Amino acid sequence: MGTDEFVSSFKYAFISLAAAVGLYATLLGLLTTSTFQSHVVYLHAVQLTWFKDLNVPEIFGFLKNQVTPFSIKTPDDEQLYAWQVLPIELYRKNELALTAEPTGFVSDIASRLSFQLLRDDPEARLIIHMHGAAGTLASGYRVPNYRALSAGHPGKIHVLAFDYRGFGRSTGLPSESGLIQDALAVTNWAINVAGIPSSRIVIFGQSMGTAASIAVSHHFAVQSPPTIFAGTVLVAPFVNVPTVVSSYRVAGILPVLSPLARFPALFNYLLGFIRDKWATNERIAQFVRSNEINEEKYRLTMIHAEDDRYIPSHHTQLLFWHAVNGSVPVGITYDELEERKAESQVGLGAAGTVMEWRTDYGVIREEILKNGLHEVVMGYPVVTMAVMRHFEAADPSFAR
Ligand SMILES: *[C@@H]1O[C@H](CO)[C@@H](O)[C@H](O)[C@H]1NC(C)=O
Secondary structure, eight states, X not given: OOXXXXXXXXXXXXXXXXXXXXXXXXXXXXXTSHHHHHHHHHOTTOOSSTTOOTTOGGGGTOOTTTEEEEEEEOTTSXXXXXXXXXXXXXXXXXHHHHHHSOOSOOSOGGGSHHHHXXXXXXXXXXXXXXXXXXXXXXXXXXXXXXXHHHTTSTTTEXXXXXXXXXXXXXXXXXXXXXXXXXXXXXXXXXXXXSOOOGGGEEEEEETHHHHHHHHHHHHHHTSSSOXXXXXXXXXXXXXXXXXXXXXXXXXXXXXXXXXXXXXXXXXXXXXXXXXXXXXHHHHHHHHHXXXXXXXXXXXXXXXXXXTOSSSOTHHHHHHHHHHHHHHSTTOOOHHHHHHHHHHHXXXXXXGOEEEEEEOSSEEEEEEEESSOTTTGGGGSHHHHXXXXXXXXXXXXXXXX
């Protein structure tokens, strides 16, 4: 290689490096703006069900009128698009009457048989479903998820799914306070309009939905008098957003912020720009603590697969610790809890491990699966079991 060639290839390498650094810096700059950030955190523009009409749930594999599309209004006037999903055995018993009804979006849900079957059955149970980032209530593994949720008692367990503001057909733009308002509005609808008492409701969330689920469970637990649900089930939860982005890799490969971890001042400076922090670690501890103080019975299950590439299962171990710590008046360190786990954690071989922490009032359960990725796990029988365990604990006659 001649000197000129050397100089020009060096120049070329330098220019590419400068361009890469410039691009990275631009990306970081964009990330500090709240609009771009909300697109990255919520991915609400990534619909995944493009060109498919959510008002025709049959497209996604449901039976005719098994799903009733309708909307729920929030106190700040957003319209949330929702689905009431009938469990299969209840559908079978009412098949003729259901198929005879009109199809499509319903403006007065009280006029529909599906709603009456929920409202008028004193034994009906309801799952309030809070989905993860991106997509709509019809995308990905959410449909098999609805089946798993009601599989334990397919004559009784209804599912209420919805899209947060800014997602799918719902109005508005997402934000932490907005999504919490949405989750509260849907829960209030279930209690006040459908008339289902909280003891017959399980709050379910996956990924980003776990943060909304805990926010709702916490919100109701700290009211006076408190409202306690039959249980809260979290699949693939995370400690908080700053902890996720610190280790987040785009497509599981490209690190976003972790290269900067070597520069703590810059790193923390950038983390300071995160608008919606979703501090589940704090909310979960406060949820547990207030239930212990109020002597309310509560149940919480966290499920996480070891091969989850988006949110490592370590997040569940940390949250389990925060929750358990909330139940111990003097607190417990992470390492102390690890020692207790070594004594009483149940090994299930290839199915993973289970650790249950019981107090006089509550049950906090951690299930670490070997397999299930970030989303596939939603359709697994562990989800069915978690739901049944909570409903049975809230009312032992349910599982007989
Ligand atoms: C654990 O609980 C104790 C006692 O309530 C509290 O002082 C401590 O801050 C908690 N630790 C964490 C990490 O939240």
